[in-house]
Amino acid sequence: MPSLLRPDLVWDGAAAHDGWAVGVVDGRVAAVGPESDVARILGPGVATRRLDGRALLAAPVNAHSHAFQRAIRGRTQWRPAGDDVSDFWTWREEMYEVAASLEPEDLFRISRACFAEMRAAGWGSVGEFHYLHRTPDGRRYDDPVLLSHVVIEAAREVGLPICLLYAVYATAGVAGDPVEPRQRRFRTDSVDEALSNIEILRSRWAHDPGVDVGLAPHSIRAVPAAWWGELADAAETLDLPLHAHVSEQRAEVEACLALRGKRPVEWLADLGVLSERFTAIHATHVTAGEVGLLAEAGARVCACPSTERDLGDGVFPGDRFHDAGVPICLGSDSQTLLDPWEELRLPEYHLRLVHERRVVMGETDGDRVRWAPQALRAATAVGGDALRTGGGRLEPGAPAWLVSVDLEHPVFEGGRPSEFAELLAVAGRAGLAEPLS
Numbered sequence: 377m378p379s380l381l382r383p384d385l386v387w388d389g390a391a392a393h394d395g396w397a398v399g400v401v402d403g404r405v406a407a408v409g410p411e412s413d414v415a416r417i418l419g420p421g422v423a424t425r426r427l428d429g430r431a432l433l434a435a436p437v438n439a440h441s442h443a444f445q446r447a448i449r450g451r452t453q454w455r456p457a458g459d460d461v462s463d464f465w466t467w468r469e470e471m472y473e474v475a476a477s478l479e480p481e482d483l484f485r486i487s488r489a490c491f492a493e494m495r496a497a498g499w500g501s502v503g504e505f506h507y508l509h510r511t512p513d514g515r516r517y518d519d520p521v522l523l524s525h526v527v528i529e530a531a532r533e534v535g536l537p538i539c540l541l542y543a544v545y546a547t548a549g550v551a552g553d554p555v556e557p558r559q560r561r562f563r564t565d566s567v568d569e570a571l572s573n574i575e576i577l578r579s580r581w582a583h584d585p586g587v588d589v590g591l592a593p594h595s596i597r598a599v600p601a602a603w604w605g606e607l608a609d610a611a612e613t614l615d616l617p618l619h620a621h622v623s624e625q626r627a628e629v630e631a632c633l634a635l636r637g638k639r640p641v642e643w644l645a646d647l648g649v650l651s652e653r654f655t656a657i658h659a660t661h662v663t664a665g666e667v668g669l670l671a672e673a674g675a676r677v678c679a680c681p682s683t684e685r686d687l688g689d690g691v692f693p694g695d696r697f698h699d700a701g702v703p704i705c706l707g708s709d710s711q712t713l714l715d716p717w718e719e720l721r722l723p724e725y726h727l728r729l730v731h732e733r734r735v736v737m738g739e740t741d742g743d744r745v746r747w748a749p750q751a752l753r754a755a756t757a758v759g760g761d762a763l764r765t766g767g768g769r770l771e772p773g774a775p776a777w778l779v780s781v782d783l784e785h786p787v788f789e790g791g792r793p794s795e796f797a798e799l800l801a802v803a804g805r806a807g808l809a810e811p812l813s
């Protein structure tokens with residue numbers, strides 16, 4: 377039966393509205409607007425659900441996650457005594473160790489726990505960048521997509537819609553060296569192997585509106601030059617989102633310059649990878665020219681600021697993307713913490729510390745520049761665009777993946793409805809928003 381949801385406040389991505397309702401039919405948003413309009417559009421035979429004291433908005437979209445990395449959250453917060461450093465590369469050793477040890481049932485258990493924490497924190501759907509494909513000794517499972525399947529099952533068991541971004545991983549380093557023994561679980565032998573596995577996943581999960589599939593060439597370190605064009609074409613033909621890690625580390629940029637004479641984004645542009653379906657994950661170390669190439673192609677970037685600060689990657693240059701009109705989405709990546717509101721404020725807050733000023737990124741609203749509405753859209757609509765699921769939007773036709781927020785929580789004490797986005801952006805915390813089921 378169609379339902380009419382009637383909270384105290386509706387955040388539609390632009391403003392907080394009093395007296396509005398949301399109509400839901402068959403799991404999709406059918407109407408958003410003043411209650412009488414929504415009631416008229418839905419017609420008779422509607423179940424009205426009052427959400428007193430609550431605000432309703434599109435659920436935050438976690439556009440970049442590696443669920444199994446949740447297992448090493450507490451294990452990597454140290455460095456060797458003496459002069460040795462701890463950085464992304466030393467963290468990666470720990471990650472490889474856990475990746476090598478997981479049996480399918482371990483992967484299911486860890487993923488389920490991670491997705492349950494993610495959902496409870498307020499994330500309402502996830503883009504799972506999944507690169508564990510083979511047995512610990514590098515053989516194919518009888519079911520070639522067993523581990524992808526396990527991760528999808530884990531998300532579905534806790535009620536979290538998932539876009540499984542099937543990762544392609546074939547080399548160790550920009551020079552195209554063969555994968556190392558500890559990377560053999562990630563290995564894909566050919567573009568055809570990846571596409572055939574994606575087809576299996578798509579048909580196996582076609583019945584479930586909470587499961588989507590995408591394509592994720594892991595990085596320029598892990599995918600040979602000759603494969604990129606073919607993968608980008610396949611994403612176009614099959615209408616898949618295309619995601620890749622790009623320039624998270626200076627070492628990757630230097631290796632690319634040394635071997636290709638180009639920076640990573642320049643090289644990907646030459647290979648025909650950049651388009652409106654492409655999302656560059658991290659994009660931490662980029663030049664103005666690279667920002668311009670992403671903007672020109674209509675591509676997006678995904679910041680994972682809690683992970684980037686944990687790994688010491690560098691500050692996400694959100695202001696440069698913002699000024700060039702490149703949309704920014706967000707991801708929890710290594711699961712150092714799970715909190716959509718923390719993730720959405722960090723890009724702005726990190727830049728305040730760098731530039732010693734406030735409201736670095738924002739949009740003009742009358743005589744003010746506000747940063748919070750845009751940060752909320754980064755956590756919702758832009759993430760949905762990156763995964764091509766339609767999630768993160770409160771508009772007719774979008775999946776009804778919604779969260780409600782308790783307006784009686786101390787976070788909102790003394791605030792005005794017009795400050796809803798600001799209060800959520802500066803003081804929101806994990807658990808404040810609850811998925812609507």
Ligand SMILES: [Zn+2]
Pocket residue numbers: 440442505621657709
């Ligand atoms: Zn990642």
